[in-house]
Amino acid sequence: MTPKNITTLLEASWAASDSLLCVGLDPEPARFPGRYSGDSGSVFEFCRDIVDATHDLVCAFKPQIAYFAAVGAEGALERLIAHIRAVAPHVPLILDAKRGDIGPTAVQYAREAFDRYGADAVTVNPYLGYDTVEPFVERGSVFVLCRTSNPGSGDLQSLDVGGEPLYRRVARDLAQRFGQSGRVGLVVGATYPAELAVVREAVGTMPLLVPGIGAQGGDAASLAPALTPSGGVVVNSSRAVLYASDGADFADASRRVALETRDTLRAVRAA
């Protein structure tokens, strides 16, 4: 099978959806609304309802595998992905797994992401070195962690390496090594807008996966420097969309938040 080219897939998706929004699927049974409240047996059903309510508003879906693995719900993840492919066949699917290991083990993680789950792209961690990214890029597409959205992300990522911060070095190295492939993007948090601009400057038009909007407090306007003519950014919102309401109206409430977020992002793009 030809490895999926995430740049091509996203360009089609940004155009078709006119949306930069990615809905992150992070199912936490303790936060489930309405009739699913607290039920770890309803992981598939809850996520399915969110997908059904939002799939015409997004440029991508991003299941976070940790939430499935914590409750032994790999089967629910497989069913969910089959459902997404059925109702939204042109929406790229990014498996958020932040994998990273030495070569032979990276091959196994690539099989997990691309063969087992059929993801278009998977998130990976660059700390082990670029040879450990290769097995993923040979089999599919990746978003490599660059500048993450959490408070402590600077502990390593902001250290000065020869006159630039480590995250910028990672961005430049990846652009040089994989920029032409169309199969590599970067993860840069919306909570660090200045860094988002630095990364865009360093990597040309490579796609950026941008978490941190919504519950994490990132501001949509700060995305402006990261945009490209075709789109350029996949802006993830998970909790703000998923848990928009505790009640039986949760799917409608999720759609409302997704719509507002999509429109906010559209306005940034139009400005």
Added chain:
Amino acid sequence: MTPKNITTLLEASWAASDSLLCVGLDPEPARFPGRYSGDSGSVFEFCRDIVDATHDLVCAFKPQIAYFAAVGAEGALERLIAHIRAVAPHVPLILDAKRGDIGPTAVQYAREAFDRYGADAVTVNPYLGYDTVEPFVERGSVFVLCRTSNPGSGDLQSLDVGGEPLYRRVARDLAQRFGQSGRVGLVVGATYPAELAVVREAVGTMPLLVPGIGAQGGDAASLAPALTPSGGVVVNSSRAVLYASDGADFADASRRVALETRDTLRAVRAA
């Protein structure tokens, strides 16, 4: 439940086993010997036979979750861990998963490792920052990637940050932040002996998980500077032990390689 203290567990295990060897459980159906050849339905049975043949020779077992996830064998991993607890209740179990994510997601990965699989320790990646290590240390023990055994590990890990390589900075930061907890160790590859000595000097007696012996070509003698009076190192061998023979004698062959490796490590310790 009180979080497991991997330092205490290993000190007991090094003393009881007089072994520094950890057998890594990386089941690859394509390499399975004898009657299991090519059968991805025999992941549990193959690993069980290896555990039965080696558990009196090791200070730890280390299942590598990627190999299970690639073939949808989470159930086999659960059964395998239950088997290890039954036949070798005092042997610490390190889940090799190299997880790493922002806080709320790290909590889910910690649940996967400690609640679902009941691991004593899990390997984690420091690139996201030390706040992302906290959720693991609150719930159990970790080995944090420091200097990995692969050829490209220097891409980031050897970059100079203020007069020292990044991996040494990570080692010092972790020792300062978590050194007293007993719940944090570091991963340092045997393929980089000089770096192993540097890390030991930087972290006192914190336990080191050392992959790269055997198939990856690391030399046992180079471990000497990393030893401590109680042991100090968990030396992993996976492929050399697991795939010691293609034939029906594979379990005996695995035991023989494990025994030789244990004795080689004993000799280094006695020298």
